[in-house]
Amino acid sequence: MTWALAIPKASLENPAARHVLLCLANYAGSDGRGAFPSAGTLSLDTGLSERTVRLKLDELSVGGWIVEGNQAIAAAYIDRRDRRPVVYDLQLKRGASTAPRAEPGAGNRTGCSSQQSGVQENAERGAAAAPNTSINxxxxxxxxxxxxxxxxxxxxxxxxxxxxxxxxxxxxxxxxxxxxxxxxxxxxxxxxxxxxxxxxxxxxxxxxxxxxxxxxxxxxxxxxxxxxxxxxxxxxxxxxxx
The missing domain is CATH 1.10.8.1180 (Helicase, Ruva Protein; domain 3)
Structure with a gap:
C-alpha cells in the first residue's frame, strides 16, 4: 500500500520495522485492514528471520502503527486454529494520508511480493471491481x-x-x-x-x-x-x- 511509502523516515526510524510494515501493508485491503500474512511469508518478503519479523511486528504494535484486527478473516481461510496468523489492521491515520495505488505498469515499489495473505491473485484486493466500503x-x-x-x-x-x-x-x-x-x-x-x-x-x-x-x-x-x-x-x- 503506497501510503506506507509516504511515512517520513523520522517517524519510523528502524529500517527493519519499516520494511516489515511496508510488506504487511501489501497484504491489507484498500482501507488498511485485514492483513494476515504469516511470519514465514513476511520473512521471505523482507529477508529477515521469522524471529526478527515477530519482534518488529511487536514494535509496530507498541508504536501504534498496527493493531490486531478481525481474527475471523483468517479463520474463514484457515481451518486449523494453531496455523492461523494474526490479522492486523494498519493505522492509516498514524502514518501518512492514504495515497492512491500505483497505476498499471508502475511496478511494485514496496519490494514485497504481490500475494494477498499468502494467496496469489490476479487482481489486488480493493481493485475497481470491489464495492465502495465507505457506503453504509x-x-x-x-x-x-x-x-x-x-x-x-x-x-x-x-x-x-x-x-x-x-x-x-x-x-x-x-x-x-x-x-x-x-x-x-x-x-x-x-x-x-x-x-x-x-x-x-x-x-x-x-x-x-x-x-x-x-x-x-x-x-x-x-x-x-x-x-x-x-x-x-x-x-x-x-x-x-x-
Whole structure:
C-alpha cells in the first residue's frame, strides 16, 4: 500500500520495522485492514528471520502503527486454529494520508511480493471491481443491488422480521455468524438487494444451526439433513407476508 511509502523516515526510524510494515501493508485491503500474512511469508518478503519479523511486528504494535484486527478473516481461510496468523489492521491515520495505488505498469515499489495473505491473485484486493466500503448499508435502496462488502451490517429491524419468519431469533445471529457470512460473500462479487442479502444471511444461519444439529445427530446415529443453499427462500412463503 503506497501510503506506507509516504511515512517520513523520522517517524519510523528502524529500517527493519519499516520494511516489515511496508510488506504487511501489501497484504491489507484498500482501507488498511485485514492483513494476515504469516511470519514465514513476511520473512521471505523482507529477508529477515521469522524471529526478527515477530519482534518488529511487536514494535509496530507498541508504536501504534498496527493493531490486531478481525481474527475471523483468517479463520474463514484457515481451518486449523494453531496455523492461523494474526490479522492486523494498519493505522492509516498514524502514518501518512492514504495515497492512491500505483497505476498499471508502475511496478511494485514496496519490494514485497504481490500475494494477498499468502494467496496469489490476479487482481489486488480493493481493485475497481470491489464495492465502495465507505457506503453504509442504510444508504442502499432495498431494491438496489450491491456487492457485499466487509463493513456491511444487517438492519436489525428487518433482520428481526426475517428471522421470525424463518423461526429464528436475533440472538442466533451472532457476530461470528454474520462475519463468516460477510467474508464468504465478499470475494464472490455477487450483486444483490438488501432484502436478498438478508434472506441469504438467514439461510446461512439456518444452515449453521442445521449443521450443528447434524453433528449431534451423527454422533447418535440419526440421518443427516441437506446442505447450504443461499437461494432457498421457501421459508419466506411459509407465513403470511407482513
Amino acid at each position: 448499508h442504510s444508504t442502499h435502496s432495498l431494491r438496489e443491488p450491491f456487492e457485499m462488502f466487509l463493513e456491511w451490517a444487517p438492519d436489525q429491524q428487518q433482520l428481526k422480521a426475517y428471522a421470525a419468519r424463518a423461526g429464528l431469533t436475533l440472538q442466533q445471529f451472532t457476530v461470528d455468524a454474520i462475519s463468516g457470512f460477510v467474508l464468504h460473500h465478499d470475494a464472490k462479487g455477487l450483486a444483490r438487494t438488501e432484502k436478498q442479502w438478508l434472506a441469504a444471511l438467514v439461510n446461512w444461519v439456518r444452515t449453521d444451526l442445521a449443521r450443528a444439529a447434524r453433528s449431534t445427530a451423527t454422533r447418535s446415529g440419526a440421518p443427516q439433513g441437506s446442505s447450504f443453499d443461499d437461494e432457498d427462500t421457501t421459508w419466506l412463503d411459509e407465513r403470511d407476508s407482513e
